[in-house]
Amino acid sequence: MKICFVMYAWNKVEPSKDSTLRLIKECVDRGFEVSYLTKNEISISKGKVIGNFKKLVSKETNDCVEFYNSMKFESAIKDFTEFDMVFMRADPPVDPLLLNMLELIEDKVFFVNKISGLRKANNKIYAASFDDGNETIVPQTLITKDIDLIKLFVEENNFDKFIIKPLDGMGGKGVVLFERKSVGNLSSICDFYINHTGVPQPIICQNYIEGAEKGDVRVIVVNGEPIGAIMRVPAEGDHRSNISAGGSAIQHILDDYEIELCRKIGKQLNEDGIYFCGVDLINHKMVELNVVSPGGVVPHNRVNNNEVIQKQIVDALLEKYKEFKA
Structure with a gap:
């Protein structure tokens, strides 16, 4: 079986704690042919989606760090459809151009996760779609560029505490916890998150869940x-x-x-x-x-x-x- 990982550069892997490396090693241990490439190494030529793939060649070892450090690579330009399974492991946010190219072969190659699914679900808007207004699955959530609407949302729902975070954040970056008594600082924080790029960006306001x-x-x-x-x-x-x-x-x-x-x-x-x-x-x-x-x-x-x-x-x-x- 031929497996490919679309991921970050190999020198960016932290072998002592990297999840992708564990998945790679598991596939290698099963005897699969495993290759990797970065999103910048994917192209379209003569109507085919191709890439500069690096096939992994490693010595047998139970230690992931040794597995990583001993790795050698055999590079070759190949058609993506030569692979049976493709793991999408590039760091977020997802590159729309990457999705556009790979979606062309979504029916020919098994993607983890499916390209059309990543297009739909790769942002926090997807998680917010589970909000039924009753907090059955998710806390009450507002996604907006309108600061006045955020204030109204907090007041109408009588939140004691609430979270503000950027729509494209990851790893906990940019998450700010507010208490109702400090709501006076809300406008300046929201204004920064919404307008810091020069083009208004939506942000998330979410009820704080007790126990967080x-x-x-x-x-x-x-x-x-x-x-x-x-x-x-x-x-x-x-x-x-x-x-x-x-x-x-x-x-x-x-x-x-x-x-x-x-x-x-x-x-x-x-x-x-x-x-x-x-x-x-x-x-x-x-x-x-x-x-x-x-x-x-x-x-x-x-x-x-x-x-x-x-x-x-x-x-x-x-x-x-x-x-x-x-």
């Missing part, structure tokens, strides 16, 4: 099923629990409500071709979806007695591949 100060739960959902989870705990003095923002991971066993909530969300994800996703929960509410290069593999394995969740991920995706080929 204790951390959030990152659930790994594959084919619509939750297969693992960790609790991410904020660093001292920080409200953000993202590990990239200094948070840490501890073991978390999903309760029945969380499992059913993830299955409800997962049903829609699966229908949209999002087969591998990170779902973030706080106090039984979904606060974010990571459909582009979801992580969490390394901390999950570490807090669960070195369980190898990448095996479960690849197993499940191979089952979905069989459906694709049928």
Whole structure:
């Protein structure tokens, strides 16, 4: 089986904690032919989507860091349709041009995640679409460029605390926690986020979910099923629990409500071709979806007695591949 990873440059991989590297090694360990390339190495020639692929050649080892450091590459220009499965692991935000090119072959190659699904779900607007106004799945959410509408939203819903964050943020960057008593600072913060590029950008205002100060739960959902989870705990003095923002991971066993909530969300994800996703929960509410290069593999394995969740991920995706080929 031929597998390709569309990802960041190899020298940007952090081998001690990189989820993509664990997925790559799992595929190599299964005897698959694995290649990688970056989005800048994809082109269209004579109506075909091609790329400058680097086939991975490594020595056998159980250690991921050694696996990474010993890697050698064989470069070749190939047609994307020569591959059976393509993992989309480039860092967000997604490049629209990349989606335009790869969508041309979406019916010929199995993508994780599906290109049309990434186009639909690669932003925080998709997560907000689960808002039914009753906080059944997500906290009450407003996405807007209108500062007055944000103020009205906060006042009408009588929020004691609320979150402001940029629409294109990741890793907890740009998330600001407000209390009702400090609402006087709202206009200046919102004005900065909306207008800092010179072109008005929408931002997210979201009800603060009680318990967020204790951390959030990152659930790994594959084919619509939750297969693992960790609790991410904020660093001292920080409200953000993202590990990239200094948070840490501890073991978390999903309760029945969380499992059913993830299955409800997962049903829609699966229908949209999002087969591998990170779902973030706080106090039984979904606060974010990571459909582009979801992580969490390394901390999950570490807090669960070195369980190898990448095996479960690849197993499940191979089952979905069989459906694709049928």
